[in-house]
């Protein structure tokens with residue numbers, strides 16, 4: 001199949017003429033990849049089982065992993081669901097359109113082919129103007145998982161989509177790079193207690209502000225115990241992963257404690273190493289705290305050890321820590337002090353490591369609050385939970 005690429009001149013103000021053909025393809029049962037504020041989506045008519053089947057095939061995705069339906073207006077939610085709980089209405093009022101997906105009991109018109117056989121359906125109203133206008137023009141709920149080959153990092157640029165989907169889909173709407181760079185937050189509102197099944201840019205703190213406390217599905221935190229199933233079926237697959245073997249380097253709690261205790265042996269040692277490092281640069285090096293400096297040193301150590309075996313090794317660091325590394329191949333993922341830059345660059349850097357043929361990747365880790373919770377969730381999954389605690 002030949003894939004057509006339609007470039008949107010100004011993605012903030014897409015013109016209907018630019019989206020008409022894509023809308024037609026969706027209505028006719030074909031596949032269209034398009035930008036959203038989270039990642040690029042691979043869209044098909046969500047009420048058409050055959051279109052869903054095509055999506056699974058193009059992605060190579062297991063068919064028990066359900067799709068998210070995307071809508072353009074609140075009235076479009078009602079026909080898709082059995083019930084809209086009060087909490088869901090409040091979340092929608094606050095965060096829709098936006099990077100929040102909610103799980104509802106499904107109505108009869110939603111085929112099991114799009115819900116992976118579940119009696120629930122995931123729905124989101126994206127904020128991206130191109131996505132939203134396209135969905136409105138299509139006039140159907142658009143089932144759209146991330147537009148990557150299953151298991152690869154999600155696409156945050158049209159080129160990423162092209163790499164994975166060229167020849168497999170009808171059309172790519174090229175709206176430039178996405179804004180957020182991580183998939184939507186998923187909140188299950190179908191049960192008695194709302195639960196976060198996948199963290200994202202709508203953070204736990206933000207959801208709790210609206211709902212009071214929410215649960216976090218245990219699958220989000222780490223590897224599932226044998227025999228238990230995560231509530232979001234997709235979370236059980238090795239996800240977001242680069243081809244190289246990724247190791248996430250984290251500080252042990254006791255290390256953090258020591259580094260925060262002036263006068264401890266470790267504190268004194270790392271403090272003087274940081275001062276010496278600053279001197280070696282010939283300028284004061286004020287932008288690094290002890291913890292980040294220590295972590296960067298440890299990541300560098302592990303990477304260089306692996307380099308000595310002759311393997312090709314890459315490091316994922318940050319703007320602040322970049323200068324600490326002696327490792328050859330290093331890529332900054334963003335600013336440690338600005339989690340949104342890290343979220344935005346994460347998948348692009350993982351894909352770049354693939355393009356460079358890197359066999360082993362070592363990454364710094366991040367604080368787990370707010371957006372950092374979602375970043376660490378994706379890094380942890382990409383690493384297959386391979387963690388080096390230092």
Ligand code: AMP
Pocket residue numbers: 065066067068103115118120121122144145146183184186197198231232233234235
């Ligand atoms: P993606 O489309 O790649 O962002 O993945 C969609 C995610 O939503 C996967 O992790 C799915 O398992 C999850 N999901 C979709 N529908 C449901 C549902 N009805 N119940 C629970 N999780 C869902």
Ligand code: MG
Pocket residue numbers: 145146154
């Ligand atoms: Mg995905």
